[in-house]
Amino acid sequence: MILSITNTHEPATDLGFLLHKHPERLYRRAFSCGTIHVFYPEAHAKRCTAVLYVELDPLELVRPQRAVGLRASGMEHYVNDRAYAASSWLSVAMAQAFSSAMNGHSKEKPELVEHPLPLEICLPTLPCRGEARLIKELFAPLGYAVSATRLPLDLHFPQWGESDFHQVRLSITAPLKQVLSQLYILIPVLDNHKHYWIDLDEMEKLLHRGKNWLAIHPLRELITRRYLKHQKQWTRQVEERLTATDPVDLHPDDQTEIKTEVKKSVSLKEERLEVVCQEIVRRNPTSVLDLGCGEGDLLRRLVRTTGIPRLTGVDHAIKSLKTTSERLDRDHLPETRRKRVTLRQGSLLYRDERLTGYDMAVLMEVVEHLDPARLDDFSRVLFGAATPATVLLTTPNREANARFPNLEPGQWRHPDHRFEWSRAEFQAWSQTMAERFGYRVSLRGIGEEDAESGSPTQMAIFEKETDGLKTGTTSGTQRKECRV
């Protein structure tokens, strides 16, 4: 990763005094994972440019203990852009190589420290997802002139599309100290995955380097959130300290890019939970099976707000079960509450004795994650083998997708959805299931209803026929046998 700083305030070579680096000498300093280099491609009275290059050792970088901040596992861990992209590594290197300049010390030219200088910053590999909009929105309010060129993934393969890297040039007339502090904060904000863990120190750094400008930056919230790796405990404190008189209701999630959309679907999610809980409570069940419990939103609510004695969360993802267990905070729940909840791995595609004998099974936004070819197996596992007295199932209504501004036509609401049903399709499927396995079914919508496209979520409630004649049978013809 690399950046250059150019000064054109004559004599431009004063930059060397401010940076405490001699223009005719190579500055090198060992760094965790590599070496910092500072050198001057040009250094004369009219124009002086210093380059800070952090040479990261690609092999050192992929050692497991360095993996913090790499989202990926497997191969992505080994071949990645970390050695080349401008990231939090660059900020750390700046703080080491330019500590005096950032802190405003200069032995030779103390008068220049607070003096606004005409400066130009060049960042050849600045990451920013999508268009350069965010780069401009971050730097322009601080007085920078921003020029950014988005780099294509490959010149020879235009069909590969654009990359998330931008060649960026920033110009401003401002004290060097201030520019360095702003870069120090904003580069990792753009990159959005820091290579180290966040702690109290990091929060203090943000407040220190952000003094005088962060509080009034229009994207303060986003800067804080990303800089502190979305750790609510710290972001909240920063907000409180920056806006001591004006507490702001913080958004709980971090998906700024699709801000408006998220708000909407969060509330839909809330509403869905609410409706499902009401339907459960109304039936007063003694046992509830949450199939595909995910991270346990429903279970948490049921533990807190109902007295249902037997709650079982089932998911195929071990990680989700772990998260659910943590979120339920089971170690600290009173014994009586803890005993009500069981979490276990399970699958909707394998017959499972342990799923039988429940009053209710709930499947919230689960069925659409199944391959359509496996729906038949699923139906026999659920209705044919587990045979809960009541099944409550929610799924998106595809017709309402047009009302989601962020969805392209034909795009599903989640990348893992294998299908989304229209109301007619859902109804047809539900009725087939009910007839085949001896249930009565009723359908309703959840969420704001539209005259044409219906509600965004649809729900089916299946209730087992109690006359006992109609029971689920397995497929295929039974072989006829006759008696000797």
Added chain:
Amino acid sequence: MKIEIPELSLVLLVGATASGKSTFASRHFLPTEVVSSDGCRAMLVDDENDQKVTPEAFDLLRTIVGKRLKLGRLTVVDATHVQKSSRKMLIELAREYHLFCIAIVFDLSPSLLEERHARRGNRPFSNKIIHGQCEELRRSLKGMEREGIRHVYRFQDPSQVEAAKIHRVRLWTNRRDESGPFDIIGDVHGCLTELETLLERLGYRWEIDAAGERRLHHPDQRRVIFLGDLVDRGPDSPGVVRLVRAIVESGMGLCVAGNHDVKLARALRGKQVTIAHGLERSLEQFAARSPEERAEAASFLDRLIGHYVLDNGRLVVAHAGMKEEMQGRSSARTRDFALYGETSGEVDVFGLPVRLQWARSYRGESLVVYGHTPVEQAEWLNHTLCLDTGCVFGGQLSALRYPEKELVAVPAERMHHPPTRPLVTPEDAVLEENSLSPQQQADDLLDFSETIGLRRVVTTLAGVVRIDTNSAAAAMEMMSREAIDPKWLIHLPPTMSPSETAQDPGMLESPKEAFDYYRRRGVVEVICQEKHMGSRAIIILCRTPKVSRQRFGLIQERLGVIHTRTGRPFFTSSDSEQEILQRLSAGMETAGLWEELQTDWVCLDAEILPWSIKAMPLIRRQFAPVAVAGESLFSSLCAWTKTTWVDDPAWQEWVERTAMRHQAMHAYRRVLAHHGQGDAEGSGLRVAPFHLLASEGKVHDDQTHLWHLSKLSRLAEALPDLVTTTAFKPVDLHSERACAEATDWWQALTAAGGEGMVVKPATFVTSGSKGMLQPAIKCRGPEYLRLIYGPEYLLPENLERLRPRALTTKRKRALQEFALGLEGLHRFVARQPLREVHACAFAILALESEPVDPRL
């Protein structure tokens, strides 16, 4: 006194304290066979006399005894057992596990016991207790056998105890030491002519022995097993009984009892029985025979055993089947099951009992061959086979050759008796075409608890492969989230190890090390195959969509499936998949391969090209951004260094190194561009199959790689627009020239960025002195490896650090997965139950979830 004890039974030692039970037990039984109440007390509270913990101690005793009986171990319980209630608990336990209970009673004089008690002096209770116990014992002596104890042995003075000898008696059902070969014959029902024809067909001949008796003989020393129901309904029941008796009594065969045989025997003895279901015919026929013959027949039929366990437990025969937990046990319930099977108590429209399908839930490893229920065709279901193919109703008389598992049948000469219930109803006949086999019906859904948890899969090639609980959980997640229908998932390809790190400088992998690996293990002939840079795919190809139902048991008919190495659908659109399968299926037709292989499905191992079909997201998200960032960084860096003037000798050196790094980045872009060509799904798509893994009735792991490639090249000839051949080069490892040529060939393949080659022994499965060898070793090209190890891996300081590579785990896994992959195919081809086929693919997924350096 001679005490006979069934080798597998529960023995109760009964007697007051100090009557010498423990001494007796230690003299006659293994210490581990004896479970004592005192011992259980000691285990719990370190004091065998602590009466306060008696309830807990008996709880423990019951648990231990229960487990031992379940596992089939003779168990001796050393406790006083003087009270009826204490015996009752254990008698019930024996009954639960279908075993006999034997009592050995120490009925000694109280004064003797008192004396012993006094001498011991370490027990904290009074003589009163001894008296009480003796009293209770005496009271219960009479009725003990009625309580359910099979046999009571009673010692009345110490000298008898001294002189007692224990004989362990083999159970009647136990014929484990007889391993055949056998010919097992289904329900004969008096069809003598068909039986004689069948015996002849099976190769049996009659000869006259020294005593002038007619004896059955088989040139291969085979023996016959009859599954009971020799009599009733058919034309000559007495003849059949006489013949079978001769065979059994001459030691040429075995026969188990059928319900008809038992009833006839009772009728012949003049007992009151309901005469129905063809019994009247037998009685008529026997009426014409001599009283001696009647008596002999009755006594023969009476003595027939309910079931036999043979061939070291691998084979069980019984008339109406045998559940796993009853096999080799003896109890009234076991015999009832053997004779009548299990019924629900309901009656069907024909007035016949509705049978519970024990075979559907059978999970034992022993083969169970049985009869009783006429079926149209003998078909395996969970390792059980019903051999009653209704000869007397005009069907056929069937035999199973064991251990070959071949069916031999002769048709009935005519319908000797109208069927009580039609074998095939008209609706059935219509459904027949589309119906699933009994096994496929039973395999309707896989069971969670039979899939998950600590698993061991026994493979022919690599022995037992163990799967731990966490890996199984990870595999379950994969299966549930992404995988195709398990009915298709008969094979997953194994991971492949690279060669050891090259000794030559400047590279990580080279053919030399792969050749060395095989040469050192005694392999002479290897074959080098071009490694296509595509995505691995397993193709199950059917000749017609119907095959997917008939052979794979899928309800929805398709032409097959194409899946990835982790069992996911290869294509996101099933239309693209089916279109390719259609073309491949037609190509198989053109090439004549369907006919030649005598099959209507094949399993192919292939690469699908180009790489970008599957890898485009990866290229966009991961590989190309590295190139973009690197290129931009080095361009700027190099430009800036050009104008920099620094008075430092280290500077120039550094600038040169930076230029080299820039070059490395160019090279990375080149190799990425080489492999990233093409994109949209379907356009320019090529299939490069290299293993013809299996077809009906065969896994082709006994064929050489040349055979595989030559068969598949015919598919390529038939489909030049779709199928690509795999370039290959056979190499004699003892010829230096051949090795050098192959190395040149590899260099040519990889110079432009080609992935490299795979070196395989000429034979598909190859063993060395220390077991199975790696089925293949890959040598990847130096340029290609930039995509694996990073753009700059070839810089000397990087390469040196990358050289140490630990291959042991990777190689062990490669072998295990290879064995599992072939095991799955063999099981599928042998039509084993789905869960057993599935276990192999599941185990591979589980192994793949365990960490290993992904760059290998």
